[in-house]
Amino acid sequence: MDNSSNENVINLEQPSDMLTDLIRNHARQLIKEALELEVAEVLQEFQERRLADGRQAVCRSGYQPEREIQTGIGPVPVKVPKIRSRDGQPESFNSALVPPFIKRTRSLEAAIPWLYLQGISSGNMCTALEALVGPEAKGLSANTVSRLKQQWSDEYNVWRQSDLSKDEWVYIWADGIYSGLRAEDEKLCVLVVMGVNQRGEKHFLAIEDGVRESTQSWQEVLLKLKNRGLKKAPKLAIGDGAMGFWAALDKIYPSTKQQRCWVHKTRNVLNYLPKKSQSKAKEMLHDIWNADTKKDAEKAFDLWIKVYQDKQLKAAQCLEKDREELLAFYDFPAVHWQSIRTTNPIESAFSTIRHRTKRAKGCLSRVTMLSMIFKVGMCAESQWRKLRGFESLAQVIRGIQFKDGVELNKKEQKAA
Structure with a gap:
């Protein structure tokens, strides 16, 4: 030196x-x-x-x-x-x-x-x-x-070819990470998939480069996961609505239920509103996903649309288009709601990379960028705790039905 x-x-x-x-x-x-x-x-x-x-x-x-x-x-x-x-x-x-x-x-x-x-x-x-x-x-x-x-x-x-068949992956989270770094001649996105297995252990499953909005990029990621042993469809996938991930998921794991990230959705909806209106609108959005039952959430949802659809049509449309996917978490154990309503598990691991405002001098090669982000991810993963309420994952795996976060009894299961 x-x-x-x-x-x-x-x-x-x-x-x-x-x-x-x-x-x-x-x-x-x-x-x-x-x-x-x-x-x-x-x-x-x-x-x-x-x-x-x-x-x-x-x-x-x-x-x-x-x-x-x-x-x-x-x-x-x-x-x-x-x-x-x-x-x-x-x-x-x-x-x-x-x-x-x-x-x-x-x-x-x-x-x-x-x-x-x-x-x-x-x-x-x-x-x-x-x-x-x-x-x-x-x-x-x-x-x-x-x-x-x-x-x-x-x-x-070696890690990106590791065997995934030894575990059953119950929930998966997906997100695209833009670091502000440039790989060679273009700004690349890192496509990240994280999963939780039957024991409640959270692990990164995929860290690949691609185009966040591209169905083809995400389809390649999911096909690789399937080839590595993730053959049984996860029960729920959580992600941002603006990705090509969902179209790819429908092709590779069509039975997997979809949950849109409330943090991303809130941010997107508020972007359509003037600043003076955002605080009240945000509070009303919180009333939706904080509701104890899906019925109450639907009422709060309808109220939000009614209040804003006349003067802020684009904001109302942005919220309304993902209604079903935003409320999917009500069909899963309540103890998991905090984890499955957002993509925060991925966001927090890469927060110090994603939130950079200054770009690095020069360029990173594609290989260097991926291996460095992989290493940061592994260091973060080593500190993770099990999913809160992981004991309830067994019921989810067996296909037990939940309503408003509560397990239905046998009679209700048959009626449902």
């Missing part, structure tokens, strides 16, 4: 204990200030989201438990701020400075792909890693990083 890149680096290999403590305390304060600025920017995005009484719908909610992150001067304790939603739509703060799956591990396997996707070149990787994970990165050359990238590319190629 070029020695010029280290001209301004102070050697702290053997500082006195007092000096070490002084520097570490200063680092802790700097990280705290940076995190406070970061969470303040996130809250600013929700400034116009208000409750009926005028209070902010999204607010601060203390801190995550204190944990240590590794730095070039050793471990530094940090407390990452939390936010919470008061209006029923879940929100969380994912720090780009201290991503959840980075701060929990000292492993270079987590740090290098994340830094690479942030636009840090192989030549500058060592300096960045020493700041992030400490002495473990010392002496890491650009050639070593390149060899690791090749190793992870090989791992990705």
Whole structure:
């Protein structure tokens, strides 16, 4: 690595204990200030989201438990701020400075792909890693990083051909991830499928490049999954309505029920409304998917259409066209509703990539982009918990019918 890149680096290999403590305390304060600025920017995005009484719908909610992150001067304790939603739509703060799956591990396997996707070149990787994970990165050359990238590319190629037939995949989520990065001459999208098996374990099933709106791209993804052993149709698929995924799903897994993501739908509907109308309209949308029964949800749905269809026809049409698919979750266990109403399980894993505003200098090759995103995804997956209420998946697999989230009795099953 070029020695010029280290001209301004102070050697702290053997500082006195007092000096070490002084520097570490200063680092802790700097990280705290940076995190406070970061969470303040996130809250600013929700400034116009208000409750009926005028209070902010999204607010601060203390801190995550204190944990240590590794730095070039050793471990530094940090407390990452939390936010919470008061209006029923879940929100969380994912720090780009201290991503959840980075701060929990000292492993270079987590740090290098994340830094690479942030636009840090192989030549500058060592300096960045020493700041992030400490002495473990010392002496890491650009050639070593390149060899690791090749190793992870090989791992990705093995993973994308792995056998899926040993498990039954009950629910799947699908989304297209635009990272802001350019692969060669065009901006590519990463098509992601995630699934939950009969034991409630969540795993990524596919990470492939393609065109988000293309039925052909998604059909290729689903056919590969089928060839790898996902032959039995999942009970439910969750995704955004603007993808070619649904047409492909109808061809490959026609019996799979469809659930549109309420977060995406809310965003799309509100885009048709003037800002002054969005807060009230959003609150009324929440009344739909927060209803305890499908009947009550239908009433709230009809009310929303009635209120907005005359003056905001496009918004009403955007909502109405997916009515059946937006309310599909009522036919599944209530304990699963929070997970199956949105594509948040995928979104949260890639939030620090998706939300980038600055593009990396230069271009990533297609292979590098996919293998790096794969590695970030695997690091995130290793931290996942089982699906809440996974015990109810057995009834879903057996075809037990649910109404308003409650299992029907035998008599009701026959009548249905």
